[in-house]
Amino acid sequence: ADLTIGFSQIGSESGWRAAETTVTKQEAEKRGIDLKFADAQQKQENQIKAIRSFIAQGVDAILVAPVVATGWDEVLEEAKDADIPVVLLDRTVDADKSLYLTAVTSDLVHEGRVAGEWLVSEMGDQDCRIVELQGTTGSSPAIDRKKGFEEGIAGHDNLQIVRSQTGDFTRAQGKVVMESFLKAEGGENICALYAHNDDMAVGAIQAIKEAGLKPGEDIKIVAIDAVPDAHKAIAEGEMNATIELTPNMAGPALDALEAYLASGTEPEKWIQTESKLFTSEDDNQAIYDMKKDLGY
């Protein structure tokens, strides 16, 4: 019979998230799986409710993209009691590993580190004052990407983060905060921008242009996610690098699940997706054209 799988998604707070949803639905369709989709509107309690409802309905497996790492033990235990395998997408949780089948995620700290290392290699020995646009205060990508970046530039005293403020992962805030950076520091004194996601970087690019500076040249820009608009910006020379966070977490997850349900093959506990660095050396226009219909 067909598989019924419940998918508890965080919400649709960013283009990347929307793309993940689209890809997941496509992957499920490709495999003939009946996907029950539940949007949690960015709330953990809604995700827990959704998982409980999935259990009550008796689905065959559950995919969940946890909004936060903590707080899942109880509900995962209930799923385990009901013999429903759970696969985590895109983030892991602080729970006993036996409670879920596997986690398909990237390494957020690693992404930050890649960004940091890129900047180190780009700058060489030059002095560089960096401004940072953080994600939503308290969210795990914001925390980990900050941490990773700091690790990446550690030991290079010529690189220095001079201002760091939250841009809430949005374009609008990215632009507003960048404007204040440009004024508070003086545009000439900023050599690079590190943004926790591409949306903020895209907003910041506009602020830089309005201040009469050239993004990508006067101020180097590196961000994370590799959404289509970032590729476009790189193609146009307004941005320098982005690290890909693939929206296709569901593909590997469903592969593992199908294998498990069919033959009981236990997958590895962590399936890490690649964090690929894209710079102006890649054919960004082509990638843009390919990605732009994914629902970003």
Added chain:
Amino acid sequence: MGPKPSTLKRVMPQLLILAAALALNVLVFPEFFHIDFRNGRLFGNVVDVLNRGAPVALLCIGMTLVIATRGIDLSVGAVMAIAGAVAASVVVDGHGWVTALLAALAAGGVCGLWNGFLVAVLRIQPIVATLVLMVAGRGIAQLVTEGKILTFSDPGLIHLGAGVVAGIPTPILIWVTLGLLVAWAVRKTALGMLIEAIGINERSSRLAGINSRVLLICVYTVSGLCAALAGVIVAADIKGADANNAGLWLELDAILAVVIGGNSLLGGRFSILASLIGALIIQSVNSVILLSGMPPEFNLVIKAVLILCILVIQSPRIGNLIYILRASGPQPQPDRPPLPKKEAAR
């Protein structure tokens, strides 16, 4: 025409607080008032405060009127998202920016009409009535954009959010013009008084022949239109409609601005001018936070403390103690020196 002395007196406390907030900005960033002319536009922190204050300022024009009728409009943030999405999808479909603007305004107007219908005809309490659209509206906006950030490159539309006219960012011109226009219109006609009357005692007002139903619907529609304009500006500013984040929680800022403007949430007497200054006060507070360079975890605490200070200063009780505020405080209490005999006062 300059403002009448009575108007000046009404907004004096707000002006003083604004001055204090700006002074605080100078304290954390001495070059706050420095303005350049760069890249064809005025460039400086003060310009930013005016420019970034635009969405809240626009929202609070409509919100002031709604609150004057003893209502509240929680849906404005969602309406912004809808309007932005509509404008973006219209230009992406290849129409001109005027069409896009009109379509967005129409969408906002329809949202306002819907709120007004629920409040005035179905008699649903405003906070719940607008909660419906607050919840559903963002979904509608995402339906329009299909969940993505719908980017566009129509120069006309972008001009509304990021352009300049004679060096001044367009949003500033838009909100200042609209604010003055609406403030002038409600005071030049009898609208202002009629709105206040239904806010204070709707029953009496109806018995006195005021068409409260139509007036309520109008007021919510105006609020919807203002929100739509704000939504277009926000979308144009980032050249894309971000249905999920555009205007998120801005309704609270708009309400706050109205209250900082000294308007009562219980309806009645209102001043749009004071609300606009309130919006600027909020933006100045935001500016302090950004310029101070404190880590973002402290943002909310700083904002809360500053807002509390502002509100405490404005509280009617405190107002009685401070002479300058008492001159226009909402409800002065007695203890003035005895006046000449009552007959003389008559």
Added chain:
Amino acid sequence: MKDTLTPDDRPVLRARGVSKFFPGTIALDDVDLALRPGEVHALLGENGAGKSTLIKCLTGAYRRDAGLIELDGQEVEPQSTADSQKLGIGTVYQEVNLLPNLTVAENLFLGRQPMRAGFVARRRMNREARDVLAGYGLDVDPGEPLTAYSVAIQQVIAIARAVEMSGKVLILDEPTASLDRDEVQLLFGVIRQLTARGLAVVFITHFLDQVFDISDRATVLRNGRVVGTVNMSEVSQRDVITMMLGRQLEARVQRHEVGPAGKGLVAIEGLAKRGMIEPFSLNIREGEVVGLAGLLGSGRTETCNLIFGAVQADQGRILLREKEISVSRPRDAIAHRFALCPEDRKVDGIVGDLSVRDNIILALQARQGWMRPIPRAKVNEIAESYVRALDIRLASLDMPIRLLSGGNQQKALLARWLATNPDFLILDEPTRGIDVGAHAEIIALIEQLRADGMALLVASSEMEELVAYSTRVVVLRDRQQVSELTGDAITPENIVRAIADEGEAA
């Protein structure tokens, strides 16, 4: 006449040198008041003289600016009404001050509910409430919400509450404004019982007959000052009026001969609403005053509201100058130059926070539409002329109307409707809470309006008043039109008989 208190009378409650200032007004200026145990002490004065303010200062509802209050010779300092209740002072403030969302029993017992094991004993509360109210001749269900009952019944409930609260002093601020004779007599019975127990009662009213009926002494205020305190047995009504007004008032209102009425204006045919008012028909001509008489709850207010469209009729029609018009809401009525000055001024009348000026202009402006604002100068002219004509006492036209004294609010409302220059004016209890001087002026005004050719429908509980100005009196009983009196048949006795006598129904 300055102080009638002999040294050996130890006053229960004594106020010395109480003063209260409002911006632009000296509401009380060095006022003294002494209450003997077991007396009924009337507090008299024109509208805005400061009576209600004095009460509020005595009971802690307002903070006074100067003066002392002594209870049983001890200085007391009530900070709130709760304090004064604890001290044994029960008060009925002007306008019914009860809570519409609570039940009758809850209103009656708020703050001193009977408790059992730490919880409110509801059943006992309801039982006791029923007993208490039975003592006032009311057979009401104490578990029903207060709003299920008419203003009059609410007034009685407020009185009952205050009486239950008062260990030493009972203060009644215009308690009889919405009561009719029998209820007033009932209330007086209760007051007499209380004074026999040694309570002191303060009684405020504009009905001088009642004052002479029940009071032992009276203190007269004028413009916030004590004019004097008198023993009722030693003075005449005329003396008291002169003290209140500071001038003589001509003879009391009398029936005036009325000239022939003009053309028919409004014809009402079988207007009714189920469960509210039975079908009634009425013709009113220009230059005619039709009085509406009836007991409490007889349906006078409902009749007025129905004609004005404030309540939707479900049958019948209204003709204006022989043409049928549709009046489904007040706006329509106003467009046809109707006007209704409502009974409940606090809820249906004033727009509290708006200035007196705006309140006066409101109906006129609403009729003109928002597009055509009345010019500022014109507004001032209209407002000022009515303030002068009706002698409305205020500090400035800009003050919010809720700060006016009760009677002055009533006058301002009258001004609102007169400003619309109506053809047909409906007045529901136009003289409620209005002082003797103004009372006479309003009656004169009604006659003047009639002489000018206006058609009026006036609902009132005051027989003398109805007799004075009505060309016809329609009597309602049980929400039904029962009879009509015309010409010489209009006398207080006849009206009372028509109201009471079941057999005589027309």
Added chain:
Amino acid sequence: MIRSTHLPLLVTLATLVLAYALCAAAYPAMLSTRVMSNLLTDNAFLGIAAVGMTFVILSGGIDLSIGSVIAFTGVFLAVVLRETSMHPLLAFVLVLCITTGFGAAMGATIHYLEMPPFIVTLAGMFLARGAAYVLSTESVPITHEFYDTLQGLYWKAPGGGRFRLIGGIMVLTFIVGIVVAHRTRFGQNVYALGGGEQAARLMGVPQAMTTVGIYATSGCLAGLSGIVFSLYTSAGYSLATVGVELDAIAAVVIGGTLLTGGYGFVGGTFFGILIMGLIQTYIVFDGTLSSWWTKIVIGGLLFAFILLQKGLTWATQAKATRARRRTATGSAALS
């Protein structure tokens, strides 16, 4: 005897039963004990906070701070339990004191400074969440055996439903709330304030004490809700429960309480909570709605419930008033 005043309560109950029947007709699994126990467990924290909100709204006020206070409580507990060796029970008491004090402070500000509750509690909302950020931006897991014990307390019903401790706490809170609202002087004073502040003052209601008490209650219950939430998730997270105040307000209003104050029932809020939970469960069972359709449908259902309630109230009230008028006139006739 059923009084007309209880009508809104009955209407809400009828709405709930009707809605449940419709859902069950579409998905029979909705009748399982699992779903019922989930309704209680998953909405426990919201329900507890909504009890406090009911009191606030009954008094004519509003409390926007509860979502932030819940988050603050969770973070505070997590940090305290991580950093110190304090027993959780003691930490519970401590945090309840803090949130109650916080509520009382807001109440005092509202009363003594005569500021509108909407704004005071809005500032409170920023402050509480800001304080949570300052304590920790990261989500902090709680690992204490006492928590495990508490989480292990449940009754497993036939059919797999687990009725957990926190659901029980919510039900208990509602019962206490109902008794306090209808059977104590404090409760009566709350209704009195909501009915009309000025009249209530003139009738001798201790306004200052009541106002402070109301917001203190709300703060206390938000704290309790935070404890329950921390039991629910075994963690404290400063970004948790954003917007819960709006859910609570919606539940209170769907439960038949008027936002203008004075009219309503704590019991109604319970039904309101269940109705909201039902909406969400239904959406998950359906499982075909996209992110945006989810929002639209939630909004639409919210509207449908409000409308249904209005309709039922109108239909029944017209009859009730007619009946009431008749009795009123009868008694107005003089003795």
